[in-house]
Amino acid sequence: MTAVVSQYDRLIKRDKVHGSLYTDPAIFAEELRKIWYRSWVFVGHESEVAQPGDYARKRLGLQDVIMTRDRDGQLHLLLNRCAHRGNQVCSEAKGNASAFRCPYHGWTYRNDGELVGFPFFKGYGQRKLDLALGRVPRVDSYRGFVFGSFASDGPTLLEHLGGAAGEIERLVRLSPEGRVELTAGWLQHRTEANWKLLAENETDGYHPQFVHGSIFGVTGSPIGALYSDNSTAVTRDLGNGHSENDLRPEFRKFAEPMRWFGTTESRVPGYVAAMRAKHGADAERILIEGGPHVMVFPNLFIAEIQVFNIQPVAVDQCVQYSTAVQLAGAAELNRRMVSQCVGSVGPAGMLLADDTEMYERNQAGLESLTPEWLDVRRGLNREAVDENGYTVGGATDETGMRGFWRQYKSLMEAP
């Protein structure tokens, strides 16, 4: 009658996690099966394939996936592997095509994955074969954000998003037309670190003053104060592994429209007017509170004006894809968003290059044999439950990380 203690029970405690979670190739292989090839994973955005026939190559875990929009407007996530000999059928990063023709023997697939032809059919004794491109079985999108799940059944995307859906909603609401586009292209930042170090860091409010002190100092940025020891911002565990740094309490203190974007309403009058026309009485609050800072398990991070897609490559390597949010109907903001985003993120970004340096040194540090554990107790002494039932910690607390690990453990313990 002894209770079964799972491997993950031993490795993941409430206040600490074991270093092998970041370095053990066997655990990485299990994550691919139980998280990346099962759970809902962010893949891309509908605006990247806006027209029928549009396609864009994407990663989903280690999979090379073609995100397509067929002639009926339906989205598909196709695996880039010919059903004949396994050759890749698509070699371009993006484009518009009604079909993909394998260069090896000329097998041709419609952009919904159906095999529509193969040369010299007499060798098969028939004109039709019961073959197709592999497909990610479940594809769904929320407010344009496209997710895929390799599990044919399981929680719906909305069930998975849970409390994070409202944060995506909060981003979309910043558009006077209620629509976000991710059309500025993606920076691709190769990172020699385990993907979980990134996921944990995205809502870690403890590091900014240290890692980003160099840029905050020279630009006089007010961002540092949002994550100071006496900030009124909170870290919220949104459930299902999602978490946010809710900066609204700080912005409400100042109650200045557009402060969240580092500007004032007089510099973007057209945008502010369009938002007031659209949102009426709610406009003031929206313009003061700004965008979300939310990590959607396991790989979508929305940081106010930029979006990150994290994809694993190996136990000690991943890629961060990043792009600027573009708000439909907000031409005044969009170029500024590209400009700010280019300055901040990607391989030479004045913020993210330093985060990435930390990830890589963190990965290297984890090769040391002792101490075996990473500590995630910060803020356990002062957590509370908010009116919606979410656990909330201080601005610099590790509440989000603990939520991440709870979800991770539950997925990894599943058969």
Add this chain to the structure above:
Amino acid sequence: MTAAAHTQIPVPDGFDRHAVEQFLYREARLADEGDYDAWEALWTDDALYWVPIDGAGDDPQQQMSVIYDNRNRIATRLKQLRTGKRYAQAPPSNLRRLLSNIEFLGGSANPDGDVDLEVGANFLGIESRPRGIRLWGGRTTYRLRRHDGELRLAYKKVVLVDNDKPLPTLGFLI
């Protein structure tokens, strides 16, 4: 913004090939050695330092770039480096780059009503960091301006050969 648009103007007179090459080599050395003050002094006030993605790059105001710095942002980038706490470059990379295939491509009208010289060059650089050794290579387009009898850098666009793929952190001056 494309190089082709500027090659409509012929190579302006009065740029000495030897002096231009010496200037480009010096710029490369200052970047390699992290001599930020001397490197910054090379730039004009209307400077543009651009590292596009996905080939030669689309409209940099609407598309992401690895770097798209005007003079002001070059100054910010260098100030951050000088803090010694720009961790992506602290400790600094050990660097050496080669320039080759230097070509005078044409001219580019500048705000002074004069014509800048547009020069192209291939480069290959080696970066050593704790992460390992990395080769960087590509094509650079420069625009050089005469200013009080000296050459200045008005524009530098670096098209990495692998800018359509995931790149590691680029903390140094490319």
